[in-house]
C-alpha cells in the first residue's frame with residue numbers, strides 16, 4: 132500500500148455494521164476499502180447468535196435466496212425463569228417464521244461462518260476487503276477533519292474522504308477520532324462466554340420437537356447467572372447448540388466468580404443437561420457486549436468520520452438485539468456517505484444527516500426507550516435471583532396436589548412473597564422494573 | 570454418539586481453551602503499565618479481579634515473584650480487561666493484524 136492511495140471511503144471492521152456500510156457504498160459506485168484485523172472476517176467474532184433477516188435484506192435484497200450460511204430459522208422462542216431445581220417457561224411457537232416477502236424473521240448463525248459470506252456480498256458490490264490489517268489510528272487533515280487511517284502495516288497510511296468506524300465493542304478508533312463521550316464504565320459492559328456443542332441434526336430436531344431447518348431459542352434468567360445481572364441462552368444451530376451466559380463486568384469484578392465457572396454450572400442445570408447430553412464441545416469462546424445504552428453512546432459523527440454498531444454502543448440488551456442495530460446503522464452510515472459524496476461535502480455538518488436518520492429509526496428509538504435499564508441492571512442484580520425463585524415457588528405450590536385447599540395455597544404464596552420482600556419493596560421493585568422497560 | 574469432550578461432563582478452563590486455535594505472535598499485546606499497583610493497592614479492596622474475570626485465565630498472581638504473570642497466548646480478545654481492571658493499568662491492544670484468536674465457529 133503506498134502513501135498516496137486515496138479512497139472515497141474506508142470502513143474499519145468487517146462485522147455486520149462494517150460489511151453493511153461497505154456494501155451500500157460499493158453498490159453506489161464509491162471506491163471503498165474494508166479493513167479487517169482477522170485473517171478472514173468473523174475470525175474474531177462471537178455472538179449468541181440470532182440474526183434478524185429484515186436488516187440483512189435491507190443491505191442484501193433477497194439474501195435468503197442466495198444460499199447464506201444460516202443455521203436454523205427461528206420457529207420457537209422461550210424464556211425461562213430458573214431456580215436450581217425448576218424453570219418457569221413462557222414462549223411462542225409460530226408458523227409465521229418469515230415476513231410476507233419470504234424473508235426469515237430471525238435465524239441462528241455462527242459468526243465465523245456468517246461473516247465471511249456477508250463480507251463477500253460487500254465485495255460483490257465493489258468494496259475492496261483487506262484482511263489481516265488492524266487500523267491503529269485515524270489521520271487528520273489541516274482543517275481538523277478525519278482524512279484516513281493508520282494501519283499496523285508498513286507504509287500503512289490510507290486516505291479517504293470518509294472513515295466509517297465499525298470496529299466493535301470497546302472501540303479504539305472512537306477514542307482516536309475523539310468521538311468518545313465520557314469514558315465507559317464496567318457496568319457498560321457484559322461479558323458473554325459460550326460453547327458450541329455438536330449434536331446430530333436429527334437429535335436436535337427430536338429434542339426440541341422441530342421440523343428440519345427450524346430452530347428454537349431459549350433465554351434463561353435467574354439462578355444461572357448466580358447473582359450477577361444477565362442471562363443464559365441456548366440456541367439451536369444446524370448440527371450444534373450454542374450455549375452461553377452473559378453477565379455484567381461490574382458484577383464479575385465484585386463477586387470474583389469466573390465466567391467459565393458460571394458456564395459450567397449452567398451446563399449442569401437439570402433442565403439444560405438433558406439438552407446437551409451426548410454432545411461434543413466443539414469450541415469455547417468469549418466476547419464483550421456493550422450494554423451501556425443510549426446515555427453511554429459516543430458522538431455519532433464528526434468531520435470525515437462516522438461510527439456504527441457495537442463501537443457506538445448500539446445494543447438492545449433486553450431484546451438480545453445488536454447485530455441488526457449494527458447492520459441498520461452501517462447501512463445508514465453508508466447511505467450518508469454516498470449522499471455526502473454527491474455533494475462533495477464531508478464536513479461534520481454534512482454528515483449530521485446520519486444522526487438524523489438514526490434518530491428517526493428503531494435504532495436510536497429503542498435505545499432511548501431502554502436508556503435507564505443499564506444503571507438499573509447494575510444496581511439490582513438481586514432481582515435476577517429473587518423473582519424467578521418466588522415465582523417458581525408460587526407455581527410449584529399451585530401445581531402440587533397435596534390436599535391443601537387452593538385458597539390456603541394462595542395465602543401461603545402471599546406469605547412467601549412477604550417473607551422475602553416487604554409490601555413496599557414489592558411495589559417498588561415492580562414499579563422500578565416497569566419504569567425501565569415500559 | 571461418541572464425544573471427544575462430552576458436553577455434560579465437567580470441563581476445566583484449560584480444557585475449554587484446548588478447543589481453540591490461535592496464530593501466535595512472538596510479542597505480547599498485553600502489558601501492565603504500573604505493576605506495583607497489583608502488589609498492594611489492588612490486593613485490598615479489589616483482590617486482583619483480572620485473575621478471575623478473564624475468560625481465558627490470562628492473568629495469574631505469582632506469589633513468589635510478587636507479580637501478575639500474563640499468559641498472552643491464551644487471550645481470546647474479548648476486551649473485558651480494558652474496563653475490568655479497577656485501576657486501568659492493563660495496556661491491552663489488538664494483536665497485530667492476522668495474529669491472535671481464530672474462531673472456526675464463533
Ligand SMILES: Cc1cc2nc3c(=O)[nH]c(=O)nc-3n(C[C@H](O)[C@H](O)[C@H](O)COP(=O)(O)OP(=O)(O)OC[C@H]3O[C@@H](n4cnc5c(N)ncnc54)[C@H](O)[C@@H]3O)c2cc1C
Nearest residue numbers: 144146147148168178179181266298299323440441453454
Ligand atoms: C455472547 C454474545 C451474544 C450475542 N447475541 C446476540 C444475538 O443473539 N443477536 C444479536 O443481534 N446480537 C447479539 N450479540 C451482539 C452482536 O454480536 C453485536 O451487536 C454485533 O456483532 C455488532 O456488530 P458490529 O459490526 O458493530 O461489531 P463486530 O461484529 O464486533 O465487528 C467488528 C469487526 O471489526 C474488526 N476490528 C476491530 N478492530 C479493528 C481494527 N482496529 N482494525 C480492523 N478491524 C478491526 C473485528 O475483528 C470485527 O470483525 C451478542 C454478542 C455476544 C458477545
Ligand code: SF4
Nearest residue numbers: 607611617618619654
Ligand atoms: S486488576 Fe489491574 S491492578 Fe488489579 S492485579 Fe489485575 S492488572 Fe493489577
Ligand code: SF4
Nearest residue numbers: 623644645647648650
Ligand atoms: S481480552 Fe479478554 S481474554 Fe484477553 S486478556 Fe483481556 S480479559 Fe482476558
